[in-house]
Amino acid sequence: MAFNLHSVWAIYKFEVARFGRTVLTSLITPVITTSLYFIVFGSAIGSRMTEIGGIPYGAFIVPGLMMLTMFTESIFNASFGIYMPKWSGTIYELLSAPVSAFETVVAYVGAAATKSIVIASIIFATAHLFVDVQVAHPLAMMAFMLLMAVTFCLFGFILGIWAQSFEQLQVVPMLVVMPMTFLGGAFYSIDMLPAAWRTVTLFNPVVYLISGFRWTFFGKGDVAIEISLAAVFAFLLICLAVVGWMFRTGYRLKN
Amino acid sequence: MQPIISISDLTKTYKSGHQALKRVDLEIRKGEIFALLGPNGAGKTTLISIICGIVRPSSGMVTADGHDIVRDYRAARTKIGLVPQELHTDAFETVLATVSFSRGLFGKAPNPAYIEKILRDLSLWDKRKSKIMELSGGMKRRVMIAKALSHEPEILFLDEPTAGVDVELRRDMWGLVHELRQSGVTIILTTHYIEEAEEMADRVGVISKGELILVEEKTALMKKLGKKTLTLNLSEQMTALPEGLADWTLELKDDGHELEYVFDTHDERTGIPSLLRRMSDLGIGFKDLNTRQSSLEEIFVSLVHDGAGSK
Ligand SMILES: Nc1ncnc2c1ncn2[C@@H]1O[C@H](COP(=O)(O)OP(=O)(O)O)[C@@H](O)[C@H]1O
Numbered sequence: 001m002a003f004n005l006h007s008v009w010a011i012y013k014f015e016v017a018r019f020g021r022t023v024l025t026s027l028i029t030p031v032i033t034t035s036l037y038f039i040v041f042g043s044a045i046g047s048r049m050t051e052i053g054g055i056p057y058g059a060f061i062v063p064g065l066m067m068l069t070m071f072t073e074s075i076f077n078a079s080f081g082i083y084m085p086k087w088s089g090t091i092y093e094l095l096s097a098p099v100s101a102f103e104t105v106v107a108y109v110g111a112a113a114t115k116s117i118v119i120a121s122i123i124f125a126t127a128h129l130f131v132d133v134q135v136a137h138p139l140a141m142m143a144f145m146l147l148m149a150v151t152f153c154l155f156g157f158i159l160g161i162w163a164q165s166f167e168q169l170q171v172v173p174m175l176v177v178m179p180m181t182f183l184g185g186a187f188y189s190i191d192m193l194p195a196a197w198r199t200v201t202l203f204n205p206v207v208y209l210i211s212g213f214r215w216t217f218f219g220k221g222d223v224a225i226e227i228s229l230a231a232v233f234a235f236l237l238i239c240l241a242v243v244g245w246m247f248r249t250g251y252r253l254k255n
Numbered sequence: 256m257q258p259i260i261s262i263s264d265l266t267k268t269y270k271s272g273h274q275a276l277k278r279v280d281l282e283i284r285k286g287e288i289f290a291l292l293g294p295n296g297a298g299k300t301t302l303i304s305i306i307c308g309i310v311r312p313s314s315g316m317v318t319a320d321g322h323d324i325v326r327d328y329r330a331a332r333t334k335i336g337l338v339p340q341e342l343h344t345d346a347f348e349t350v351l352a353t354v355s356f357s358r359g360l361f362g363k364a365p366n367p368a369y370i371e372k373i374l375r376d377l378s379l380w381d382k383r384k385s386k387i388m389e390l391s392g393g394m395k396r397r398v399m400i401a402k403a404l405s406h407e408p409e410i411l412f413l414d415e416p417t418a419g420v421d422v423e424l425r426r427d428m429w430g431l432v433h434e435l436r437q438s439g440v441t442i443i444l445t446t447h448y449i450e451e452a453e454e455m456a457d458r459v460g461v462i463s464k465g466e467l468i469l470v471e472e473k474t475a476l477m478k479k480l481g482k483k484t485l486t487l488n489l490s491e492q493m494t495a496l497p498e499g500l501a502d503w504t505l506e507l508k509d510d511g512h513e514l515e516y517v518f519d520t521h522d523e524r525t526g527i528p529s530l531l532r533r534m535s536d537l538g539i540g541f542k543d544l545n546t547r548q549s550s551l552e553e554i555f556v557s558l559v560h561d562g563a564g565s566k
């Protein structure tokens with residue numbers, strides 16, 4: 001099958017330029033937020049917690065923090081990228097262009113994922129100012145980051161197609177994503193929870209993602225890395241299936 | 256010659272249940288300017304949107320330059336440029352960036368010289384570095400035209416191109432349309448302004464309530480339906496039509512100072528000589544008289560009326 005590189009590149013560039021217009025805020029914000037997290041969680045609370053499973057608390061929260069930010073950034077950027085043209089009406093051009101659904105997704109999700117990875121990397125770098133973090137499996141960590149960025153952006157893309165108002169666009173990240181991430185063990189190990197709560201937590205898919213990501217850093221997580229990988233791939237496949245269905249039926253894109 | 260666009264048995268029923276197109280068949284010839292004429296809500300935008308891939312057809316088939324618009328959408332869409340009815344633009348992009356983006360989106364390699372030419376033709380070159388939101392409505396419309404032309408389409412759709420457009424842009428646009436036609440581009444425009452179709456088009460299709468009522472060469476249409484109006488400036492004001500003139504369908508105009516008679520130039524007998532004789536018998540004098548061709552507008556109104564009346 002032919003791949004329309006010019007089209008994909010045009011969309012990708014357009015989206016990256018959109019991020020570029022707010023480059024200063026998008027890059028400074030994670031630096032400030034990360035610093036705040038380290039001051040509050042790392043120093044204030046962390047000084048009492050010292051270690052979790054042999055890992056200093058400050059280092060322990062780095063993967064969770066990166067994932068939390070990637071999750072919210074990906075959803076926000078990818079959903080906005082496709083929601084805006086729908087809202088402003090400029091989507092007519094995309095719909096009338098000789099671009100396949102696959103190419104559209106590659107371009108939009110690729111651009112949003114790029115931004116997420118850049119931001120996650122900035123957080124990683126900022127974290128080094130506060131704590132000493134060693135990465136046990138650097139390649140696996142990068143691969144995991146890429147995989148998660150793409151998956152989250154796909155999820156955001158779905159949200160953007162589904163949403164019919166700005167309110168809907170914001171309600172999902174606020175009501176679903178934030179709690180799921182917070183309760184997913186971003187800042188603690190689920191082993192620290194009472195047994196009953198631990199069981200409940202295991203139904204939260206984010207637990208597997210954070211655990212897997214943490215494994216790439218420290219060589220151990222709350223659940224086995226294989227289970228984490230399976231969870232990420234399952235999430236990815238579900239998102240792909242939904243996007244595929246949306247394009248096949250023209251769901252909320254075409255009358 | 257193979258038509259550049261071929262539409263057969265096309266219907267569209269929106270989710271609301273509204274049937275916007277009813278079994279439309281139409282062939283557009285390569286290189287012509289075709290005007291799709293119809294009142295608001297007739298289905299013009301729906302028809303164009305289906306051909307361009309924005310709306311899904313409920314049934315029927317469309318090919319553009321021989322390519323099925325659904326199965327072979329890539330090849331079909333590459334040939335097509337669209338200037339939609341509504342003004343939809345990005346806000347923060349610059350003019351140059353947005354037009355270059357469109358070219359890329361349609362799968363063409365960059366060609367700065369060509370983009371420059373379009374922008375110059377549309378008097379946008381000086382504004383190329385401006386953000387779109389800083390432009391006036393007319394300028395934004397020019398940007399949309401530039402975007403539609405950026406990938407060198409062979410078929411150009413203009414949906415209500417002059418609705419709410421200033422005189423200058425209107426003139427520029429017609430200049431451009433003629434130039435594009437010279438270079439072989441097929442142009443399909445929709446309008447509910449009759450003069451526009453009359454002025455521009457080679458052929459006219461009349462659409463009403465989702466049905467294509469007729470398709471004609473513009474000149475043939477004018478001739479075929481060549482009604483004329485005879486106006487008599489009366490010497491004395493008339494308050495009512497006299498009994499003696501009941502054989503003719505006449506109308507009093509201008510407060511009874513004018514008498515109007517609509518006749519068909521193709522009729523064996525127009526009824527004019529006898530009317531004038533009768534008037535002189537009745538002692539009704541007139542100072543002046545003139546005849547004029549009915550505009551497409553009047554033709555259209557009578558067509559739609561006849562169409563509705565025959566049901
Ligand atoms: N998305 C839609 N959902 C339901 N009905 C629609 C939609 N778009 C257009 N229509 C209806 O279809 C008819 C044709 O609309 P349209 O093609 O825009 O007409 P025109 O362009 O000739 O003014 C109108 O009655 C309109 O209300």
Ligand SMILES: [Mg+2]
Pocket residue numbers: 299300301340414415
């Ligand atoms: Mg319309």
